[in-house]
Amino acid sequence: MAPLVAVIMAGGRGERFWPLSRRARPKQLLNLDGSRSLIQQAVERVLPLVDPQRVLVVTGREYVASIRAQLPELPEANILVEPAGRNTAACIGLAAVHLERTPGPWGSDPIMVVLPADHVVRDAEAFRRVMRAAAEAAETHALVTIGLWPTRPETGYGYIELGQPVGKALGYDVYQVQRFVEKPDLTLARRYVADGRHLWNSGMFVWRVRAIREALARHMPALHEGLERVARAWGRPDEGAVARSVFDGLESVSIDYGVLERAEGIVVIPADFGWDDAGSWPAFERLFAPDEAGNVVRGARHVGIDTSQCIVVVDGAQPKLVATLGVRDLVIVETEDVTLVCAKERAQDIRALLARLRSLGHQEYL
Secondary structure (H helix, E strand, O other): OOOOOEEEEOOOOHHOOOOOOEEEEEEHOOOOOOOOOOHHHHHHHHHHOOOHHHEEEEEEHHHHHHHHHOOOOOHHHHHEEEEEEEHHHHHHHHHHHHHHHHHOOOOOOOOOEEEEEEEEOOOOOHHHHHHHHHHHHHOOOEEEEEEOOOOOOOOOOOEEEEEEEEEEEEEEEEEEEEEOOOOHHHHHHHHHHOOOOEHHHHHEEEEEEHHHHHHHHHHHHHHHHHHHHHHHOOOOHHHHHHHHHHHHHOOOOOOOHHHHHOOOOEEEEEEEOOOEEOOHHHHHHOOOOOOOOOEEEEEEEEEEEEEEOOOEEEEOOOOOEEEEEEEOOOEEEEEEEEEEEEEEEHHHHHHHHHHHHHOOOOHHHH
């Protein structure tokens, strides 16, 4: 098998965890469970698969110092800087070009295990077994994705519809992808959970460098040519200026939309390793045990009367008292300079609140 390289995408802002996550401290740098940050946990999970020399983190320039501080075990050169955030297609493409053009312990055409930096995985050993299976599948199938068996009708995730089985890899079933499905409404999500033919799209991918480079050249030629311009400028005095110019002109497109929904022969391995994308505040109800009234409380002293199904989070050196009376289904988050009170069913809409803050000129709170 070709050498493995773990490519960890760490450029997101995690805006739906505002006000805990900010522009200078995005979700992947947060310590949500009291142990290690999400990106530290992501690297920790892959180190039994690859040594630190073969872990590549792709992030924005503003996060480099924080990521280096959190991940001192990685070589500094393995923190790859995106000139501008342009979604996952550009992020993955930049990593692929780097691995193809930069000498390293990965050889000329390694297998990329592409992972988000900000997800939660409860069973790390099961996760590694699936990634080993996906790497084996990538030897014969160009593009491999990981799908998760759904445990609830989730409207915040994309789905993958299973096609025909095409074989096994290390004991795991491998299926053709029939199609990728956008985030459904609740009725459709319930149908997907019940039919046994749909998986959550995890945003985790495994493929050879050459395979994804060829797919980008075919389906996203403008991105491919832009990355070629960036690579040709490496080592020149104008390297930074060329990279910024190219990325400023790129369309922001996900790898799913730009490549996977257009390419043929995509395969998926169904899996279950306790995955959660922890995408918004209601995820706390899945990550932490509630009290007898269904409230999840983190970092706060909470006293409530007739209070149920609430999420209460305080971020500070000293726990604060949060007192509630006669409320339910709220998200209450307090930081040093912001207090958020939000109906839990509206937690996915926090980006609209941030847009309002920007329009009012309150950049200091972002």
